[in-house]
Amino acid sequence: MYKILLSIIILSSNTVLAMDGMHNHDSHNHNKHQDMTYVDGSKTKITDEMFLSFSAGLSNTQIVMVDVQGMVCDFCARGIEKTFSDDKDVKKVDVSLDKGKVMIAYSMNKKVDLDEIKNIFLSNGQTATGIVIRKV
Amino acid sequence: MGIINKTIIILLLVVTADSAFSRPISWSGGSTIMYKTNSMHSSYYYHYSPSYKYSMGLEYINNRHFNDQYINLKTTYLLGRKNTKKSQANLYLTGGISTKSKNNHFYGIHGDWETRRLFTSFSVINKDTDVKDYTENELTFGVAPYLGEYNDLHTWVMVKAKKDTINNNWETYPFMKFFKGDSLIEVGTKNSHWDIHYMLRF
Numbered sequence: 001m002y003k004i005l006l007s008i009i010i011l012s013s014n015t016v017l018a019m020d021g022m023h024n025h026d027s028h029n030h031n032k033h034q035d036m037t038y039v040d041g042s043k044t045k046i047t048d049e050m051f052l053s054f055s056a057g058l059s060n061t062q063i064v065m066v067d068v069q070g071m072v073c074d075f076c077a078r079g080i081e082k083t084f085s086d087d088k089d090v091k092k093v094d095v096s097l098d099k100g101k102v103m104i105a106y107s108m109n110k111k112v113d114l115d116e117i118k119n120i121f122l123s124n125g126q127t128a129t130g131i132v133i134r135k136v
Numbered sequence: 137m138g139i140i141n142k143t144i145i146i147l148l149l150v151v152t153a154d155s156a157f158s159r160p161i162s163w164s165g166g167s168t169i170m171y172k173t174n175s176m177h178s179s180y181y182y183h184y185s186p187s188y189k190y191s192m193g194l195e196y197i198n199n200r201h202f203n204d205q206y207i208n209l210k211t212t213y214l215l216g217r218k219n220t221k222k223s224q225a226n227l228y229l230t231g232g233i234s235t236k237s238k239n240n241h242f243y244g245i246h247g248d249w250e251t252r253r254l255f256t257s258f259s260v261i262n263k264d265t266d267v268k269d270y271t272e273n274e275l276t277f278g279v280a281p282y283l284g285e286y287n288d289l290h291t292w293v294m295v296k297a298k299k300d301t302i303n304n305n306w307e308t309y310p311f312m313k314f315f316k317g318d319s320l321i322e323v324g325t326k327n328s329h330w331d332i333h334y335m336l337r338f
Contacts, residue, residue, distance in 0.1 A: 072250050073290070
């Protein structure tokens with residue numbers, strides 16, 4: 001029994017939290033009022049309905065949309081929401097478990113740091129695989 | 137190696153036993169309160185997670201059957217986690233020591249795999265006591281009948297199978313798990329007695 005336990009522990013120690021696809025690309029205009037910065041846009045698909053619903057009533061705001069792996073339950077997402085909500089520059093946070101995405105609305109004063117966002121997810125045990133920023 | 141380091145390692149090697157919850161560690165800086173009651177005993181457990189990789193806490197146990205009260209110091213360490221788009225898998229090392237006597241402690245491993253629809257877990261716990269040392273094995277399987285969104289009420293239909301090396305036979309019983317917001321409750325029946333667990337995270 002102890003050999004089996006030891007084997008499982010050794011095998012599991014090789015598990016790595018993968019943080020793939022985090023490459024910063026240049027910003028460019030999307031619509032008249034929206035700028036987008038792709039980090040791994042190919043993996044992040046935000047529908048217009050989701051975006052419009054989240055951004056309703058917001059202005060002069062940067063909206064960060066994050067593709068997340070491992071966010072399978074409310075408890076998984078709750079720490080993420082609490083951490084971002086503690087940031088005074090965050091106006092709103094929303095989570096979609098179904099789509100595996102988190103949307104964060106920052107004031108324009110905030111210099112959005114992709115590594116900081118990535119590390120917030122990592123420190124809560126989830127993996128951010130793609131990030132898109134829009135300005136409204 | 138200092139005494140503090142030795143103590144930490146020993147604590148990390150000791151295991152928490154009947155953690156019925158799929159997430160024995162909270163988010164970084166998160167706290168958890170648990171209450172559990174069944175036909176034999178009731179317990180209150182508080183743990184704090186300095187990071188998502190481990191938690192440490194104290195559990196007060198009132199064993200009504202033997203009229204015995206004691207405190208366990210418990211810890212859980214995340215050995216590995218695998219996140220995918222649709223699932224999360226974890227392997228934990230957990231354990232504890234007890235004020236009951238210096239010979240009372242427990243240690244083992246606990247693993248789970250979860251999607252939004254399915255949940256499975258296993259645990260193997262060695263318990264050392266003054267009277268007898270034994271091992272508890274546990275398997276859990278659950279299905280979510282519907283998929284709730286964030287902040288909705290989430291419901292799981294679960295079944296648990298347990299075996300220890302004293303009775304050496306598998307015992308299986310169903311239970312329901314509900315959670316919404318920061319609260320989770322499990323309700324089941326075992327040997328015609330209610331088995332209730334409540335958890336609050338903050």
